Amino acid sequence: MITFDQVTVHYDDMPEPALRDVGLTVDEGELCLVTGHTGVGKSTLLGAVNGLVPHFTGGTLYGRVTVDGRDTAHHPPRELADVVGVVGQDPIDGFVTDTVEEELAYAMEQLAIPPATMRKRVEETLDLLGLAELRHRALHTLSGGQQQRVAIGSVLTAHPRVLVLDEPTSALDPTAAEEVLAAVTRLVHDLGVTVLMAEHRLERVVQYADRVIHLPGDGRVRIGPPAEILRTATIAPPIVELGRAAGWSPLPLSVRDARRAAAPLRARLAERAPAPVRPPVLKGGGNRLLAARGVTVAYRDLAAVRAVDLELHAGEVVALMGRNGSGKSSLLWALQGSGPRRAGSVRVHGEHGAQDPHTVSAAEARRLVGLVPQTPADLLYLESVGQELAQADAESAAGVTARELLDRLAPGIEDATHPRDLSEGQKLALVLAVQLAAAPRVVLLDEPTRGLDYRAKAALTGIVDALAAEGRAVVISTHDVEFAARAADRVVVMAEGDIVADGPTAEVIVSSPTFAPQTAKILAPLPFLTVDQVARELADTDKARS
Template sequence: MITISHLSFKYPQSEAAILKDISFQIPTGSMTLVAGSSGSGKSTLLRSLNGLVPHFTGGVISGTMEVFSQNPTQLGPENMAQWVSFVFQEPESQFIYDRVEDEIAFSLERSGLDRAEMQSRVDTVCDILGIGELQKRKIATLSGGEKQRVAIASALVTEPRLLILDEPTSQLDPQGADDILHYILDLQTRLDLTILLSEHRLERVLPYVNHMIYLPGDGTAHEGKPQDILPLMDLVPPLIQIGKALNLSPLPVRPEDFPTVLVDETVKRPKLAKPTGSQPALQVIDLSVSINNRQILDQVSLTINQGEILAMMGPNGAGKTTLLRSVLGLVPSQGNREVMGQDIESLSLNRIIRQVAYLPQNPNDLLFSESVLDELNVTLANHGLEMPQEEMLHHLHDLGLDDLANAYPRDLSVGERQRVALAAITIYNPPVILLDEPTRGLDYGNKQRLVQLLQSWKRQKKAILVVTHDVEFAALLADTVIVLNNGQTTYFGQPQPLFTQHAHYRAQTSQLFPEIGWYRVSDIPFDHISIP
């Protein structure tokens, strides 16, 4: 049992406490979801349970915590490690070794196990997580999702009593996320493991959890069953939105929990959208990439028109990030690439970047300045441009960064850093924008803001290519979708067929109305449906 009593915590130099007098219990063997907006204290709460808060953060903590009869505030993270394993939101931040199997085995070095038993455990956890073929690979060569699996394997190999996961599926494709969650659920049952996880994409994890803690952002906490907590939340997944609109109680968290929904016979199946006829902004023709004798991309072609949003999806390691980097000329490749009618091969990197903005998966790759405003100024200076500060502040406002203009970027949360990097790469108004997992670390509110921003850029005739594992995000935005698998195109076309028919990419809305073709909540004419 985990018991929290009257817990409060305030970071150094912070005026207000991020956690205020919260109390709850987490049953042994439960899978508990911690939900709330960015900055509500989710990561703080998770890190207090293994002593990282306050041992590594500093700050003022009060109240009591008991984790399997241990006090993490007194013991600290090193001593709590025999009971608690932690997977961070950014897996790169916890890696020590270069090679995958060495990194996973490192967790066992203080366990007293002999080498044979250690290797057996490493092999077993790698097989279960589907990363057996990665064991000899260098971590630097892995995709973001593959790194996340390695981090989870490192945490699970010690067989802890409490497993804490901070955004465990944020970099995983839909099938990979389901596989991980199924495995964790199975492990929980077999080992009587207690699991505590934080996740912004609630639609992924709600079917698996039986307990929930909601931090609304005012320092308080609400605790109970998901069906009791979800009505308290304003921003929720599509399935919960539909349940609320139909006044269902308790709220269903899975499609199979919904009652039969009748649709008026006069409602017609939505028609597929017609192509816009705009000029191509970015063209890739028969693009192939081979690295260290591994075929990463194999004759991939795509076109993005001005004023179009293309979503690129596919399993981890399919070659999506490699394609983005090859467009910028950062990866040796074969095939033709054109941006705004110009052959990319004939352009210098500076001229390519003037036309094409690129947001990588890890925003830290772009953040080096002392303040958020400085990041924008550096980008402008690199392009020989100047801009009044008022315009820069307006640009930050569009991304919900008004209050962070003078903040040190690397002190911000993952989602905030993601938005700062996005602000920096688009401040000079490029016609083509490439985004690699832009919703990583974003809560529903900031994701909604990002959707509105991308739609406004679309109206300005920008061409936007978004790599994402977030099905609901892609369903809201995409005019066209391309799916890569093993470096090859397996789907290229309009979003409706993919989001209503493909097992791995079906949007939640389409799971309730499989025969009609609706895949977004906004598609549903609620005055024409009813519960018998």
């Protein structure tokens, strides 16, 4: 179905090719997972499948890419639209109509499909993806998972034989991600659709993949069965890391299989108490930095946040969790001061006493509370990465430069690069560096791991730890349960605008089958959250035996 024949892609402004001598074949009805660190060429590989590379991205493509017998060098994307459907990272950015039903019909209108056929395909797609009850709903009122299913449906109505998905679960809560992946696997198994999926959160998707295409970073690719590729890959989900640490063979790819293999490991760790994931917060939580009382946010008649009380303390890292649409982002914007607040108060303790970020200047508010939004590119407005970093340093109160912060998150980004030419993960890393350079007392991060690989998330965790050690309070709104388990010492869960849980990370996430990390599920009832905890205990037991 898809063939890369000695394909090399070289961009004029890059010293090395993005892809080098790539040869691979993806068969009909196969789900291939594309993995690799941020910036290694995954988007280039995906773009070459529907002709975006090189027809719209520029650069030079050597070799030959064929899809269903069509050479992409001679068929631009519009001539492949009936064969290849593409769904980007942010589905709402690709919507062109107002309602679900209209969006499903739009692609067929562009292909001049007869109205009777259009109606039949819309009905079939509504049923296939479980969208029938939403057919008349406005797209902007849907949850993230519903929007992602509509985005997939909007390309499926053209009956493509290939579906290309770029980070399909990156913005979704665990339940919504499962809904989307269930829909995708149904397309593969029941309809024979070929799926090429790039995803950083491998723990969500690796068990569904037939094969893995791994890009190690030198432009080349490795392709093979998931367990075989991931055993030595530079990037792997926690379940594989745990299997490596425990010496399991073959490596399990699902929690069910891992639990079956884990009985000896659980017995070995039964008498061990894991060390804390993070150093304990100062007794009493440190000094109070922020106090929110009765914060209410409403949009017209829709209440997004309902009379929420929240306190944040120095040295504390809080994970703000909950399903899509629960009010997390609205709460963060209200705490930062820029968002609408119908009622309530926010006080942040700074150099001049307790202040409301909503009532001070923008520069002062940024030193009190820094916020990185879900769409970080909205904060990038200069012509180069170097200019963005220099501007951040000019306004900085931190002892570390924005460039140093950026290199820790996403190394290798040149100053001359235009911010709009960066990958989504690189854009996020740049905005993180810019915001953190202001050294705010309270740092709010809205889905900061979206588009970041495991290495970048580990670097982000290090920065978060450093901010907490400096006495700052950090709030991370996230659907990434693995990141929350590693980075947070407290978890706050929201639902329908209310706080429904607030407590230590281990207590809150382990009690929830939705938010529990893979290690906790595999080793339950033992109180382990991360692979690092397990590895330390195994090393200690080995040392004691010797």
